[in-house]
Amino acid sequence: MALRLIQRIWRGFQPGTSSCRQSKRVSSFQPQVQVTGEMVEALREVVGSANVSTAMAVREQHGKDESMHRCRPPDAVVWPQNVEQVSKLAEICYRHSVPMIPFGTGTGLEGGVGAIKGGICFNLTHMDRILDLNVEDFHVTVEPGVTRKALNSYLRDSGLWFPVDPGAPASLCGMAATSASGTNAVRYGTMRENVINLEVVLPDGRILNTAGKDRRFRYCIRKTSAGYNLTSLFVGSEGTLGIITKAALRLYGTPESIVSAVCAFPSVQAAVDSTVEILQCSIPIARIEFLDEVMVDACNKFSSLQYAVLPTLFLEFHGSDQNVEEQVQQTEEITQMNGGSKFSWAKDQETRNKLWMARHNAWYAALGLRPGSKGYATDVCVPISKLPEIMVETKKDLVKSQLTGPIAGHVGDGNFHCIMVLNPDDLEEVHRVKEFTERLARRALALHGTCTGEHGIGVGKRKLLEEEIGEVGMEVMWQLKATLDPKNLMNPGKVL
Amino acid sequence: MALRLIQRIWRGFQPGTSSCRQSKRVSSFQPQVQVTGEMVEALREVVGSANVSTAMAVREQHGKDESMHRCRPPDAVVWPQNVEQVSKLAEICYRHSVPMIPFGTGTGLEGGVGAIKGGICFNLTHMDRILDLNVEDFHVTVEPGVTRKALNSYLRDSGLWFPVDPGAPASLCGMAATSASGTNAVRYGTMRENVINLEVVLPDGRILNTAGKDRRFRYCIRKTSAGYNLTSLFVGSEGTLGIITKAALRLYGTPESIVSAVCAFPSVQAAVDSTVEILQCSIPIARIEFLDEVMVDACNKFSSLQYAVLPTLFLEFHGSDQNVEEQVQQTEEITQMNGGSKFSWAKDQETRNKLWMARHNAWYAALGLRPGSKGYATDVCVPISKLPEIMVETKKDLVKSQLTGPIAGHVGDGNFHCIMVLNPDDLEEVHRVKEFTERLARRALALHGTCTGEHGIGVGKRKLLEEEIGEVGMEVMWQLKATLDPKNLMNPGKVL
CATH class of the missing domain: 3.30.465.10 (Uridine Diphospho-n-acetylenolpyruvylglucosamine Reductase; domain 3)
Known part of the structure; x- marks a missing residue:
């Protein structure tokens, strides 16, 4: 089966027909799904009137996540209370051939909750036991x-x-x-x-x-x-x-002992080389997070810290007291060989919390660099041995492209994010960011990496997924989708 | 879709028809696949005459693994040299609707290589780079x-x-x-x-x-x-x-330091309780293998060892010198609290090799208990907390059923094997073994476990799989099989 054929059949399929096979016979244009009053009434019967909303403000809250992808509001939002209700709601949607979009906290970064083909948003937050x-x-x-x-x-x-x-x-x-x-x-x-x-x-x-x-x-x-x-x-x-x-x-x-440390380096290369060596020595490090100097500067400002504005690793060690001491000693030997600073320690829980809170707030710290801006996080992941090369090249590309994109990354996994900070109304800048992120993703693919280490494909990386997985892999993914979701109702327009 | 319906359609399907859908229309009886001379010729064109065999002796070698499941010889055996040849051979089989059975070393334990519906065995041992x-x-x-x-x-x-x-x-x-x-x-x-x-x-x-x-x-x-x-x-x-x-x-x-140890216990319960406690203390133990007293006795005889004939744990610790010492100390505290013996050490590589060779030869040691016998290994796996209960009950059942079934198990995973030693010509004994193994599997299922931790479903546990997975899970597995293997040619009659 040719990939293009299955894709054409599939993408041509519009809810409202009863199976993907029929789509060969339907015209390529179909009206957007209409969620009828009768259907909304059926949803209300399952979960009660208070747990169904078609108010525009509510629908808009559910049409987007934390990414820059534009809001695509669903036709209605339902709040099921238990799995039996979810099942009954799905049956109704299936009968009416209406798309279903699951919604948790809306903290995704790839537009995964947008109701591209309309449909019903399943807000699952009431099921919280x-x-x-x-x-x-x-x-x-x-x-x-x-x-x-x-x-x-x-x-x-x-x-x-x-x-x-x-x-x-x-x-x-x-x-x-x-x-x-x-x-x-x-x-x-x-x-x-x-x-x-x-x-x-x-x-x-x-x-x-x-x-x-x-x-x-x-x-x-x-x-x-x-x-x-x-x-x-x-x-x-x-x-x-x-x-x-x-x-x-x-x-x-829970580990008997937890110790965090911060170590600054003269260059990106030195920090990343240290990471690779730490892993190659099989030190069971729990966290090894990289921040480039732009990111450190942003975090200093946002979280009132005073770290040296240099490429930096945030580290954490878990184990028994004795074992943590051994890990720290081995790690410090490696970082110092690479020109790293003395460790700045965070041993008590309060200092550790402050450190990791700063890391977790990197997104907001980056946005704080340009008030009024929006953010988009890239998410490439490469083999560890390719990490120095891609990070150094990406830093150069950022400068050349005149873009603000502080880097924070889970470098122990070969995964890092450029948090692109931009003015969404400046179309030229938006275009430059798009080109930069695609260039970065293709650089990762050329180094045998992936376009997404942890954020997912969502709505924006489907083309990149095809380049990454290849024809046969995509065919198999389409086959799996078609057999488990024959009407293409589950979060349509995402991943594939 | 009802599970029974999809199963009926599927199991009714016989190679020779072009899709499973057609099977609704074919009569329930179909002749066994005929691999024609023309087809064998086509296989020879791909891999050369020397790499295709239809000799009965060769086919019989490929029709069984190490289990008791009876030999089901394929119609022919092919030895592809590379993936392109495998692909071409598969195309031929697909075109002729002939089953394909992959074959590695034939060391499986659930009859996975038997050619139940005839077909071509792909012996892959020439691809060994x-x-x-x-x-x-x-x-x-x-x-x-x-x-x-x-x-x-x-x-x-x-x-x-x-x-x-x-x-x-x-x-x-x-x-x-x-x-x-x-x-x-x-x-x-x-x-x-x-x-x-x-x-x-x-x-x-x-x-x-x-x-x-x-x-x-x-x-x-x-x-x-x-x-x-x-x-x-x-x-x-x-x-x-x-x-x-x-x-x-x-x-x-490779770990800097490896230390093995043997510890005997007054009872099965004490050995298993120790295992549960070691895991609950998060000691990163590398191996924790249980042998009951019957198994220890068999291994002593087979491998010329002198271990106490008691329920026993074989342990292994990996890490830095310092870390291994810490693990050993913590573990010994636990085993001694449970009445375990002093550790008998295997620190140098030769002694360690001897110890693990004895463990790996448990299968042959068990067969050695009754010369001329055959073996069948059960493979249940349960939540760790349920391990003492199921092992104690299983020991009682063995005695009551008057069966020889020494126990060896990867108890750190909740997985253990009764190596059933039996006379395959004694049909009454074979029946008793079958009843015992099914009772054991159902005991595991009742304790939220699985009928197979690591040997697979193969040909003999398909009914148990259904009981374990439930109707919807089985439906989904059938759907996946049907979409990836629409003609049911890949190792038919296994798993589902």
Whole structure:
């Protein structure tokens, strides 16, 4: 099957016809979906009138995330209270061939919640219970309204924690949908490694437990060879295959000792070389975050810090007292060989919190460089060995393109972001940013990397995905989409 | 879609019709596939006459693995030399609607290589190159003929190693297909966590790279959010979705220090309780293997050892000298609290090798308990907290059922095997073993576990898979199979 053919069939398909096969016969233009009064009434019957809104202000709140992608409001917003309601709502949408868009906290960065073809937004924040904490087996189950911050507050006295931390106060099921990661991934992995089981409502309303029957949320197993790995198929599917309504997550023992440190370097190359060497020595570092001098300057200003305005690593070590000491010593040897400064320490919790709060606020600190501006974060990820090359080239490109794009990155994973700060009304600048970000993504692809390490494809990177995955890979992704979502109703226009 | 309907359609389908849809119209009986002389000639044109065999002795060698499942010889065996040949052979099979069965080392334990519907066996052992070792980024690419032992020999001087170790001298791509794991999984994960990219020949001959275009074997990235996770879909698919022809694997730095130890316990419960506590203390133990007293006795006899005939743990610690010492101390505190013996040490490589060789030979040691017998290994895996309960009950059941089934297990993962030793000609005993293994699997399911932790579903556990996954999960698995293998040619009769 030729990729172009399947794409043409698919993209030509418009909700309102009953299967993608029919689209061959329908004309290429179809009117936008009309969500009828009768359908809204049916939604109200499921969740109650108070939990359905068609008010423009509400729809606009749900048509965009934190990115620059323009607002695409849904036709209506519903707030289901439980999975049975999500299932019934999906059945109604399926019957009427109306798109469904899952919505968590709206903290995505790739326009993933925009209702490109109209439809119903499923706001899942009312489903916010933390279920089945299992301290003996190290896991917990959460509903889609639970954020990572809420979970870690809940876990505070249990001796356990959930490490995946993208910075934003995202919902955990949203993080699963995006295959998010963040500052701790270098040691603890991303959502891909830490989601054990998902409950997913399929487009036609069927309720799927990806790792077996529903009891498997209460107790989870560490490994299995039983059939196809459905959990991994839904992690990172960005709402295009189904609506995640429950996630079982792997937890970790709270480290006995946590120590953070800051180290400044004479050059980007020196900082990145140190990162590569630390990993090559198998030091089990928990966080290793890079900030270029522009980013350090912005963070100093935004978070009232006084770090040297130089390329810098923020580091964190987890382990027993003795083990942390050993890690710190090995790491400091490496950084000093590369001309790094003496470590500036953050040992007590308050100082550590201040440090990581500053890192998490990098986005706002960058925007603060130009009041009134908007931001867009690039998200390339390359093999660690290619990191020095791409970062040095990208810094040069920023200067040449006369753009403001402070760099912050999870360099331990080979992943970094240029936070592009721009005036959205200056079309010439918008164009330059677009060209720069595409050039950066293609530079990553040429170095065997990906256009997205953790933000997802969303609406803007679909062309890049094709370049990255190649024809056969794209065909297989289209085949999977077509079989699980035959009417193309799940978050249409995203990923593929 | 009702599961029964899709199953009926599917199982009714017989190679020779051109799509599963047609099967609704064909009668329920179809002759076995006939591989014609013309087709064999076409295969010979691709790989040369020397690399095609229809000799009965050869076909019989390829019709079974190490399990008790009966030999189901293919109609012919082919030895492709490279992926292009695999692709061309698949095209021929697809055109003739003839089943394809991938074959690595034949060390599987669930009858996965039997040619239930006849067809062509793809023996992949001639493709045995180790490609693209990337020491900087910690990965390597292997062809399907490379075994884990060959890889680790190759890596010996690189400072790196590949930890997944199922005991058998299995091929790495076969291990990927089965989602194998073994003794090191408790620390390093299973094949699911350690396969980065796969090259797969799809049933129609298309060549897929699951993580992006082909350059992505030379350099690999640590994480990505780009599209659906195709790699995970093929890991554990047991040859039912395509033929794995290349795998990029994650490597690890060789630990500075490795120490093994043996500890005997007064009871199964005490050994298993110790395991649970070691994990709950987050000690990063590399191996924690349980042997019951029957198994220890068998290993003593088979491998000339003198361990106390008691429930026993074989342990291994990896890390820096200092870190290993800390792990050992913490672990010994726990085992002694549970009445464990003093550690018997294996510090130098020779003693360690002897210890683990004995563990890896457990299968043969068990068979040695009754000369002339055959073996079948159960493979349940349960949440760690449920391990004491299921092991104690299973021991009682063995006694009550008057069966010989020494236990060895990767208890750090909640996974253990009863190696059932039986006389295959004693039909009454065979029946008792079958009843015992099904009772054990259902006991695991009732405790929220799986019927297979690492051996796969193969041909014998399909009914158990249905009980484990539930109706909607099975429907989704069938949908995936139907879309990627519409003619049901890839290793038919396995998994689903």
